[in-house]
Amino acid sequence: MAVSGGxxxxxxxxxxxxxxxxxxxxxxxxxxxxMQFVSPLTFQALSGNPVxxxxxxxxxENSMGxxxxxxxxxxxxxxxxxxxxxxxxxxxxADDLLSTLYLAATCPVYVAPAMNQAMWHKTVTQENIQKLKxxxxxxxxxxxGDQACGETGFGRMSxxxxxxxRLMDETPTRCLSGLKVLISAGPTREPLDPVRYITNRxxxxxxxxxxxxxxxxxxxxxxxxxxVMLSPPVNAxxxxxxxxxxxxxxxxxxxxxxxxxxxxxxxxxYSPMITEQGKIKKQDDQTTLTLTLQKTxxxxxxxxxxxxxxxxxxxxxxxxxxxxxxxxxxxxxxxxMIAANWVGRDLGGxxxxxxxxxxxxxxxxxxxAMTDKNQLAEQLISLIAERREYERGNKNxx
Numbered sequence: 001m002a003v004s005g006g007x008x009x010x011x012x013x014x015x016x017x018x019x020x021x022x023x024x025x026x027x028x029x030x031x032x033x034x035m036q037f038v039s040p041l042t043f044q045a046l047s048g049n050p051v052x053x054x055x056x057x058x059x060x061e062n063s064m065g066x067x068x069x070x071x072x073x074x075x076x077x078x079x080x081x082x083x084x085x086x087x088x089x090x091x092x093x094a095d096d097l098l099s100t101l102y103l104a105a106t107c108p109v110y111v112a113p114a115m116n117q118a119m120w121h122k123t124v125t126q127e128n129i130q131k132l133k134x135x136x137x138x139x140x141x142x143x144x145g146d147q148a149c150g151e152t153g154f155g156r157m158s159x160x161x162x163x164x165x166r167l168m169d170e171t172p173t174r175c176l177s178g179l180k181v182l183i184s185a186g187p188t189r190e191p192l193d194p195v196r197y198i199t200n201r202x203x204x205x206x207x208x209x210x211x212x213x214x215x216x217x218x219x220x221x222x223x224x225x226x227x228v229m230l231s232p233p234v235n236a237x238x239x240x241x242x243x244x245x246x247x248x249x250x251x252x253x254x255x256x257x258x259x260x261x262x263x264x265x266x267x268x269x270y271s272p273m274i275t276e277q278g279k280i281k282k283q284d285d286q287t288t289l290t291l292t293l294q295k296t297x298x299x300x301x302x303x304x305x306x307x308x309x310x311x312x313x314x315x316x317x318x319x320x321x322x323x324x325x326x327x328x329x330x331x332x333x334x335x336x337m338i339a340a341n342w343v344g345r346d347l348g349g350x351x352x353x354x355x356x357x358x359x360x361x362x363x364x365x366x367x368x369a370m371t372d373k374n375q376l377a378e379q380l381i382s383l384i385a386e387r388r389e390y391e392r393g394n395k396n397x398x
Contacts, residue, residue, distance in 0.1 A: 001026055001077050002098045003043070005033020007148045008080035008114035008157035013038060015079060015160040016046040022168055027052065027069060031085075031098050055097045070104045077167060078102070079140075080114030080157045083125050089137075090128040106235050108216050112140045112163055117153025130353075134205070135231060136212035136374055140166055175385035177218030182258040182310065183211050184251055184265035184299070186226030188244045192291070193276040202266035204228035206315075206355060209377035210262055211236050217381050222258065224250045226265055244268045244296040255303045260384065261310040263300045266317065271296050301333040311388045316340040326360050337361045337387055339380060361387055 001019075003012045012028075019026050028043040029052045040051035052069060070076070078085060078098070085098065089111075094100040102109065111132065119125060120142060129139060141158035158166075185207020189197040204225060211223045211233045221236040224247060232238045239254075241247045244267050255261050270293035280289070304312045314335045316326045319342070326340035339357045356370040357380065368379050 001079060002029040002031075002101060003034040003038070004031050004078065004080055004082045004085040004098060005036060006080045006082045006114045006157075007037060009034050009037040011157055011160050012079050013042050013046055015077075015163055016043060018160055018164040019167070020047065022164065025049075027072070029053065029069065029097055029101060031096055033082075052097060055100055067104060070101055070106070073105070073107050075108050075110065075167065076101065076105045077110040077112065077163070079110075079112035079163060081111045083113075083115045083119045083122075083128075086111070086113060086125065086128045086132065090131040090135075106215070109137045110140055110163075110167060111137055112157050113142045113155070114157035115142075115155050116147060116149055117151055117155040120153070120155040133353075133372070133374060134208075136209070136216070136233065138374070174218035175382055176214055176260075179219045179259040180222070180257065181214045181219040181260045181262065182222045182224070182251065182254050183207055183214065183262045184224045184247060184267070185211070186228040187266050188226045188247055188268045189242050190244065190268045190271035190296075191275045192272050193278065193280045195279050198268060198270075198272065200266050200268070202226070202228075204230055204265075205353070205373050206377065207262075207264035208233060209373045210264055210381065212374065213377040213381040214260075214262075216378070217385065219260075222254055224254070224265070226267075244271055244299075248297050248299050248302075251299050252302060252306075255310055256306055256308040258310045260313070260388065261303050262313045262315075262384070263303070264315050267299060268296055270294060298333070300335065304334040304336075311336050311384070311391070313384055314338045317343045319343060322358060323360075326358065330360050330362075336391065337384065359383060 001016060003009050016026050026047045027049045028047050030040055043051050088099045089102045092103060094103045133139060140163055142154055143156045143158050144154045145156045146152050147155055186204030187200045187202040189199045191197045208230050211221050214221045215233060215235055223236045224239045224241060227242055239250050241250055247265060247267055273292045273294045300314045303309060312335050314329060314333060316329050316338055318325050318340060322340050322342055326338050330338040337359060339359045341355055341357050353373060354370055355373050355376055357368040357376065359366050359368060366383060368376055
């Protein structure tokens with residue numbers, strides 16, 4: 001648990017006590033500002049472990065205390081997280097033990113913000129929160145109420161019991177521990193000429209959220225990504241591609257060595273038959289332009305047909321007849337599962353921070369309600385692990 005410098009640090013002492021009561025082993029990191037509010041001795045007594053505050057600890061065997069700490073932890077929770085701490089973490093700064101610990105963390109990270117209501121509502125703070133969410137960080141609170149400054153509003157750190165319960169309920173199981181997961185994400189770009197291309201509206205957010213969720217679940221993740229404006233998940237093996245042909249080559253080459261393949265990318269169905277070497281010019285006497293397109297290779301179907309095929313999960317984004325098209329795709333491409341969502345109805349999907357899924361498999365289905373894509377990804381990863389284990393059990397007893 002990392003404690004930054006705010007009056008809410010007094011609540012963190014109670015949080016340590018509650019976590020210990022639940023059987024958790026707790027080690028505490030404090031910033032210098034935090035030590036102005038609560039004595040390190042308090043946390044040492046409650047946690048039963050020395051408190052860490054220095055980035056480079058001469059008492060550590062290799063003087064790399066931040067690496068040793070972060071490798072020890074199953075979960076990192078920053079409580080309270082001040083506006084300054086949120087800003088440093090969201091921008092990747094690492095000038096003290098807490099921020100360096102966050103940057104080196106590969107485990108799930110929970111953040112409990114605490115600050116004045118005006119600071120919480122500041123645009124830059126909300127931008128930092130959204131950036132942390134896109135990195136897979138789970139935000140707890142803040143709550144509304146009276147503040148130490150005498151003002152009232154959002155910014156109070158959530159109560160220790162609520163944080164403790166959330167951690168106990170949501171700490172992800174290692175349901176994919178030891179497995180290799182291959183995920184595709186984002187759009188492809190099919191060039192018309194050196195300056196133009198055909199693409200789609202996929203942001204890649206769902207695929208990247210799935211990569212983060214799979215990492216949290218203990219998997220070794222390879223992410224094949226089209227061009228997106230997202231930070232790559234920490235510890236995923238990232239392969240950047242642009243065209244459908246490049247994505248096909250990367251995925252078909254990697255798939256046999258993986259246990260699970262999740263095709264979340266929006267791969268172009270067609271690409272230009274001819275890519276002009278020079279820029280296509282507008283002709284004064286030409287009112288129309290004809291482009292000849294050719295079908296791209298079906299990556300998902302080809303993965304499902306491999307001799308050493310992974311457990312194969314497809315995606316279907318539809319504007320109508322969602323269930324019919326998804327079930328048809330499931331059967332036609334010989335998939336193990338398919339996750340389907342509506343697009344074009346203001347119901348999440350492309351460019352949105354939220355989404356909802358209808359997941360289908362042979363003789364079964366489950367609806368995952370509208371929620372944040374990071375939470376939705378964790379739900380889907382858990383379902384994939386469950387279904388894969390069920391299918392393997394049936395094969396072994398057949």
